[in-house]
Amino acid sequence: HPGLVAVADTPYCRVAVTSMADQVTVYTDNALAYETxxxxxxxxxxxxxxxxxxxxxxxxxxxxxxxxxxxxxxxxxxxxxxxxxxxxxxxxxxxxxxxxxxxxxxxxxxxxxxxxxxxxxxxxxxxxxxxxxxxxxxxxxxxxxxxxxxxxxxxxxxxxxxxxxxxxxxxxxxxxxxxxxxxxxxxxxxxxxxxxxxxxxxxxxxxxxxxxxxxxxxxxxxxxxxxxxxxxxxxxxxxxxxxxxxxxxxxxxxxxxxLPAIVHTDGRPIGYQLSQILWLSQFFPSLGTASPALSGLTQDRIAAGDQGGRRVRSNRAWRAFLAVLALMLAFAGSVVFRRRGLARRIVLVGSAATIAMVLESVLILRYQVHRGILFRDIGTLLTLTMIGLAAGAGGVDRLTASGSEASHRRSGPRTISLLTGGLAILAALVGVSAALPATHGLVATGIGLFLTGALVSAIFAQATRTQTEDPTRVIAPLYAADLCGGCIGSIAAAVVLIPDLGFGPTSWIMTVLALGSVILSLGSTGRALPAP
Incomplete structure (x- = not known):
C-alpha cells in the first residue's frame, strides 16, 4: 500500500493504515475499509x-x-x-x-x-x-x-x-x-x-x-x-x-x-455468496446476469429482472433431488463396484473426504457467524482437526497391530461400515445442532472438528488394509481420491450448499451421503486383490 504508516495483526483481521496528504485510509485483510x-x-x-x-x-x-x-x-x-x-x-x-x-x-x-x-x-x-x-x-x-x-x-x-x-x-x-x-x-x-x-x-x-x-x-x-x-x-x-x-x-x-430472493439469515448466509459473485462479475461480466436459480428461490417465477421468466426449483425440491441422487449413486455404486474392490474403496474414501470437508466448512463458518472471532481461534480449531486426523489413523494402526492380518482383512469391510455410519451420525448431530446456538461455541466446534478428522482418517487408513495383502498398491489411488473428494467438498460447501441451503440442510444431505457410503461398503466380499 503506498503511504503505509502502520500495519498490525489483530484477533479479527490484519489492519493496514496509509496516509497521503490529509487522507487516512484503513484496510482490513487488504480490502478497503474506509477513508477520511x-x-x-x-x-x-x-x-x-x-x-x-x-x-x-x-x-x-x-x-x-x-x-x-x-x-x-x-x-x-x-x-x-x-x-x-x-x-x-x-x-x-x-x-x-x-x-x-x-x-x-x-x-x-x-x-x-x-x-x-x-x-x-x-x-x-x-x-x-x-x-x-x-x-x-x-x-x-x-x-x-x-x-x-x-x-x-x-x-x-x-x-x-x-x-x-x-x-x-x-x-x-x-x-x-x-x-x-x-x-x-x-x-x-x-x-x-x-x-x-x-x-x-x-x-x-x-x-x-x-x-x-x-x-x-x-x-x-x-x-x-x-x-x-x-x-x-x-x-x-x-x-x-x-x-x-x-x-x-x-x-x-x-x-x-x-424479487423473491432468499432471506439472509445466520443459518443461510446467502449474501456472502452473492457478494462474491458480484465481486467476480467485475472480471467476468456475465456473472452479473447469473440466473437466480443459484440462490434457491422459493417461488416459481422471477417477477423482475429474469429474462423470459425462467422457472426455478424450490428449496424443498432441490434438497429432495440431492438426497435422492445421493441414494441412487450409492445403490448404483454398490452394484457396479461389487466385484471391484479397489474402485469401491476409491469411491468410499472420496465420499468420506467430501463429507468431512463439508462438515468442517459448516462447523468453522457457523462458528464465525455466531462468534465473529474466527481469525483469533482458527489455529486452535485447525490443530484439533489435525489431532483428530492423527488419532484416527493411529487408532486403526494400533487395532491392526493387535491381531492377525488375515482377520483384519476379513473384518475390514465391517469396520469401514461402522466408521462411515459414525460419520453419518456426526453429520446428523451437526444438522440437529444448527438450530441450537449454545452448541456453536469453541468447545463444541472443536469436538466436532476432532471427530470429523478422526473418522475420515480412520476410513482412509482402514481402506488401505481391506481386501489386499499389499497396502502399498492402493495408497496412491486412495490418496488421490481423498484429495479430490476434499476439493469437491470444499467448493460445493462454499459455493452452493451452505449459501443456498444453509447449515442444517447441508448437514442432512451429508448424512444421506454417508448412509449411501454405508450401503456401498456393505457390498464388500472380503477377497484379497490379485497379486501384481
Missing amino acids: EGHEAAGLVHTTALQVDAPRRILVLGGGAAGLVREALKHHPEEVTYVDVDRRLLELVIPRLPDDDQASLRSGTVQIVIADPRRFLDRAGRYDVILLGMPEPSSGQAGRYYSREFFRQCAAHLAPGGALGFRMRSSENLWNQVQAMRAASVFHALESAFPDVLVLPASESVFLASNAPLRRDPAVSIERLECRGIESPLVTAPFLRYLYTNDRGPQIARRIAE
Missing part, C-alpha cells in the same frame, strides 16, 4: 437521524472511526455509544485520524465500548438511532451483521419511532441481477424485523428501517436539517429533495420488493 476524505458517513448518519424527531440516544455499531461518530454529534444527542469489536484496530487508527475525528471520539458525550456488537445488544437499552458501520456481507464475519437474527436484535433495542440505517455498495442508475438479489436478501431480512423499510439508491445505497412509518416527504427532513443547524458538504436541502423524489427510488423499491 469521503462523505459517505454524512449521507448515512443524517439521512437516518433526520427520520427521528429527537435523536437523544444514538448507537453506532462499527465505523465510528470512519466519521459516523463525528456526524452523529451534529444532531446534539445526549449520548452516543460507539461499539467496536477490535481494540487493537482502534489503538492503531485513532491517533492517525484528522483532528476533528479524534476530537469527536474524545467527546464527553461519546462512550466507546469494546465488545462484539451482537453480544452488546443482548444487554443494551433502547436507542433512538442505530447506525451500522460494518463492512459489506462479503464474509462470514461481516455477513452476521446483515442477517434476520441480527436485525431482530436491533429492533428489540430501538425506541418507539426510532430508525436504523446502514449503507451497501451498489449502483446509482442500473442494478444487475446479482446486485438486486443481494439487496433483496438483506431487504427481506429487514422486513422480517421492522414494519417499514426504505431503500434510497445511490452509489452506496442507504437502507432505512423503523418500527414506525418512515417519512418519505423530503420537506420533513429538510426542516429538521435546518432546525438542527447541520452543515455538511453533501447533505443539503437539494440533496435530500433529490434523494427522496428521483424516479430511481420507486423503481428500485419495486424491483427489490418483488
Whole structure:
C-alpha cells in the first residue's frame, strides 16, 4: 500500500493504515475499509437521524472511526455509544485520524465500548438511532451483521419511532441481477424485523428501517436539517429533495420488493455468496446476469429482472433431488463396484473426504457467524482437526497391530461400515445442532472438528488394509481420491450448499451421503486383490 504508516495483526483481521496528504485510509485483510476524505458517513448518519424527531440516544455499531461518530454529534444527542469489536484496530487508527475525528471520539458525550456488537445488544437499552458501520456481507464475519437474527436484535433495542440505517455498495442508475438479489436478501431480512423499510439508491445505497412509518416527504427532513443547524458538504436541502423524489427510488423499491430472493439469515448466509459473485462479475461480466436459480428461490417465477421468466426449483425440491441422487449413486455404486474392490474403496474414501470437508466448512463458518472471532481461534480449531486426523489413523494402526492380518482383512469391510455410519451420525448431530446456538461455541466446534478428522482418517487408513495383502498398491489411488473428494467438498460447501441451503440442510444431505457410503461398503466380499 503506498503511504503505509502502520500495519498490525489483530484477533479479527490484519489492519493496514496509509496516509497521503490529509487522507487516512484503513484496510482490513487488504480490502478497503474506509477513508477520511469521503462523505459517505454524512449521507448515512443524517439521512437516518433526520427520520427521528429527537435523536437523544444514538448507537453506532462499527465505523465510528470512519466519521459516523463525528456526524452523529451534529444532531446534539445526549449520548452516543460507539461499539467496536477490535481494540487493537482502534489503538492503531485513532491517533492517525484528522483532528476533528479524534476530537469527536474524545467527546464527553461519546462512550466507546469494546465488545462484539451482537453480544452488546443482548444487554443494551433502547436507542433512538442505530447506525451500522460494518463492512459489506462479503464474509462470514461481516455477513452476521446483515442477517434476520441480527436485525431482530436491533429492533428489540430501538425506541418507539426510532430508525436504523446502514449503507451497501451498489449502483446509482442500473442494478444487475446479482446486485438486486443481494439487496433483496438483506431487504427481506429487514422486513422480517421492522414494519417499514426504505431503500434510497445511490452509489452506496442507504437502507432505512423503523418500527414506525418512515417519512418519505423530503420537506420533513429538510426542516429538521435546518432546525438542527447541520452543515455538511453533501447533505443539503437539494440533496435530500433529490434523494427522496428521483424516479430511481420507486423503481428500485419495486424491483427489490418483488424479487423473491432468499432471506439472509445466520443459518443461510446467502449474501456472502452473492457478494462474491458480484465481486467476480467485475472480471467476468456475465456473472452479473447469473440466473437466480443459484440462490434457491422459493417461488416459481422471477417477477423482475429474469429474462423470459425462467422457472426455478424450490428449496424443498432441490434438497429432495440431492438426497435422492445421493441414494441412487450409492445403490448404483454398490452394484457396479461389487466385484471391484479397489474402485469401491476409491469411491468410499472420496465420499468420506467430501463429507468431512463439508462438515468442517459448516462447523468453522457457523462458528464465525455466531462468534465473529474466527481469525483469533482458527489455529486452535485447525490443530484439533489435525489431532483428530492423527488419532484416527493411529487408532486403526494400533487395532491392526493387535491381531492377525488375515482377520483384519476379513473384518475390514465391517469396520469401514461402522466408521462411515459414525460419520453419518456426526453429520446428523451437526444438522440437529444448527438450530441450537449454545452448541456453536469453541468447545463444541472443536469436538466436532476432532471427530470429523478422526473418522475420515480412520476410513482412509482402514481402506488401505481391506481386501489386499499389499497396502502399498492402493495408497496412491486412495490418496488421490481423498484429495479430490476434499476439493469437491470444499467448493460445493462454499459455493452452493451452505449459501443456498444453509447449515442444517447441508448437514442432512451429508448424512444421506454417508448412509449411501454405508450401503456401498456393505457390498464388500472380503477377497484379497490379485497379486501384481
